[in-house]
Amino acid sequence: MHPSHRQQDSIILWQRRLWKTMDEQKKARTLVDLLKEHHVDDVLEGEVIDEIELSEIKPNPFQPRRMFDQEKINELSQSIKEHGVFQPVILKRTREGYVIVSGERRYRAVQQVGLKTIPAIVRQYEESKVAEIALAENLQRENLTTIEEAEAYKIVMQKLNLTQGELAEKVGKSRSHVTNILGLLNLPEEVQDMMLRNQLSMGHARALSKLEDQEKIIKLAQTIVQKDLSVRQVEELAKIEEKKNKIQIKKEHRFKQEERQLTERIGYRTRISDKKITIFFDEEQLEDVIKRLLKS
Structure with a gap:
């Protein structure tokens, strides 16, 4: 007995719904999903808001933000002076007291006002979740500097044992962006500190990262800040430095075989350039070096 057209349509519709459900389950949970799942902005039924002593609270060790906008904290402090703290912070209990999971700006503003306690909800989170929520909050709500973003990615990858590809899916970015x-x-x-202070852009940093010599990178970064160079100008300078470096490497390796032979013959390390031969030895070894050279 064959199924009717209506039954066939029902089967096809059921299959489509099943496939859609399976596709949704396959999708990686993003950081937005994480914030919703953990109700970071909500007071859940049965939860109690307690006044916790500031002296018992420590900042989140996984907080990616190293630079807080003082102007925003001043504005929040003024609001707290006038109206109090509207939204409780979320804390995790530790052996030493409490650690902030969400709400570090409120915590800093309350400190600035001079209050002794802050309204808080205490929840139990695994350490990895604390790191994940800290990253999620900052990426979704505040503009991290690129260095803060990089440090946050590194922490979450280590804590959650993620690959770059898995992290990219989680934060909703391309893999190349994460890399x-x-x-x-x-x-x-x-140079990282310059980026932290927003003196260098991502474009500047990418151009600098093509150079290998750390001292040259620092020197060029300082020039960028002093002369307010564009990314295009930095890319051109980086190309010139790269060419110089390749020429220098070629020159250094020009007499590599002769250096090895001479080192073996006299027993002392040597370096040969276009205009001189350098022999490395201690002061008391001078006579021995002379004897060996005369023998050669």
């Missing part, structure tokens, strides 16, 4: 951002952590600390 480029993480690559900034290879720049010298001095």
Whole structure:
């Protein structure tokens, strides 16, 4: 007995719904989903808001933000002076007291006002979730500097054991974006600090990252800030430095075989350039070096 047309239509509709459900389940949970799942902005039924002593609270160790906008904190402090704290912070209990899961700006503003306590909800989270929520909040609601974003990505990848591809899905970014951002952590600390203070853009940093010599990277970064160079100008300068470096490498390797042979013959490390031969030895070894050279 064959199914009727109506039954066939019902089967096809059921299959489509099933496939849609399976597709939705396959999709990676994004950070937006995470904030919704953990009701970061909500007071759940049965939860109690307590006044917690500020002295018992520590900032989130996974907080990606290293630079807080003081003007915004001043505005929030003024609002708290006039109206109090509208939204409680979320804390996780630890052996030493409490750690902030969500609401560090409110915590800093309350400190600035001079209050001793802050309204809070205490929830139990795994350490990995605390790191994930901190990243989610900052990426979704505040503009992190690219260095803060890179450090946050690194922490979450380590805590959740994620690949770059998995992290990209979770934060809703392309894999190349995540790779480029993480690559900034290879720049010298001095240059990272310039990015943290928004003195260098992502474009500047990408141009600088093509250079290998750390000292040259720092020097060029300082020039960018001093002369307010555009990304195009920096790319051109980086190309020139790269060419110089390749020429220097070729020159350094020109007499590599002769350096090895001479080192073996006299027993002392040597370096040969276009205009001189350098022999490395200690002061008390001078006579021995002379004897070996005369023998050669």
